[in-house]
Amino acid sequence: DAxxxxxxxxxxxxxxxxxxxxCHQTENHRYMYWxxxxxGHGLRLIHYSYGVKDTxxxxxxxxxxxxxxxxxDFLLTLESATSSxxxxxxCAISGRTSGANTQYFGPGTxxxxx
Amino acid sequence: GENVEQHPSTLSVQExxxxxxxxxxxxSASNYFPWYKQELGKRPQLIIDIRSNVGExxxxxxxxxxxxxxKHFSLHITETQxxxxxxxxCAAEPGNTGKLIFGxxxxxxxxx
Numbered sequence: 001d002a003x004x005x006x007x008x009x010x011x012x013x014x015x016x017x018x019x020x021x022x023c024h025q026t027e028n029h030r031y032m033y034w035x036x037x038x039x040g041h042g043l044r045l046i047h048y049s050y051g052v053k054d055t056x057x058x059x060x061x062x063x064x065x066x067x068x069x070x071x072x073d074f075l076l077t078l079e080s081a082t083s084s085x086x087x088x089x090x091c092a093i094s095g096r097t098s099g100a101n102t103q104y105f106g107p108g109t110x111x112x113x114x
Numbered sequence: 115g116e117n118v119e120q121h122p123s124t125l126s127v128q129e130x131x132x133x134x135x136x137x138x139x140x141x142s143a144s145n146y147f148p149w150y151k152q153e154l155g156k157r158p159q160l161i162i163d164i165r166s167n168v169g170e171x172x173x174x175x176x177x178x179x180x181x182x183x184x185k186h187f188s189l190h191i192t193e194t195q196x197x198x199x200x201x202x203x204c205a206a207e208p209g210n211t212g213k214l215i216f217g218x219x220x221x222x223x224x225x226x
Binding site: 031033040041042043044045048050058059090094096101102103104105106107108 | 115148159205215216
């Protein structure tokens with residue numbers, strides 16, 4: 001597995017509270033991504049980053065914000081968590097070597113919003 | 115934007131049989147098509163990929179074919195084994211966007 005860690009691995013929180021998930025990589029890859037995975041929906045892109053302080057929205061960005069102040073860290077924040085944000089969140093990285101966007105995934109964070 | 119459709123959603127085969135999973139995409143500018151395997155409770159892992167300038171790629175028991183004209187690509191697994199049981203996802207990168215759009219996934223069950 002590529003050098004990707006996510007923290008926390010599990011979290012239970014209440015509706016309306018802020019939550020921050022962290023993705024950390026040791027591969028020095030330029031691109032980093034946040035996905036959510038829900039039954040029947042596959043992997044849906046929330047936000048991604050193509051460099052330090054360079055981010056863009058994905059398919060399901062409403063209710064989420066991101067920040068990337070260092071190459072190795074990409075943070076996902078739920079400003080006010082809702083039950084619909086209960087999901088498994090995966091971080092991914094890509095070096096886009098040789099023009100191929102091969103993405104490597106972290107171990108995932110299971111988030112439950114009560 | 116790009117849309118990726120994957121079929122079937124579930125597939126059950128006998129050990130030793132072949133399995134085929136198909137995906138279609140909508141954006142003719144898409145040029146990179148990876149396949150991921152996800153075992154229960156684990157992260158998705160890349161098993162094979164293909165670029166738009168190639169029609170077929172093989173790696174031991176797995177192969178991927180691409181038909182750019184029809185905008186579809188397929189994963190072929192031969193001589194299936196129980197350890198092939200997992201969820202498989204296809205994906206497409208529209209243009210040079212740096213993003214991947216994933217299909218909904220196929221749950222493959224290989225019966226011993």
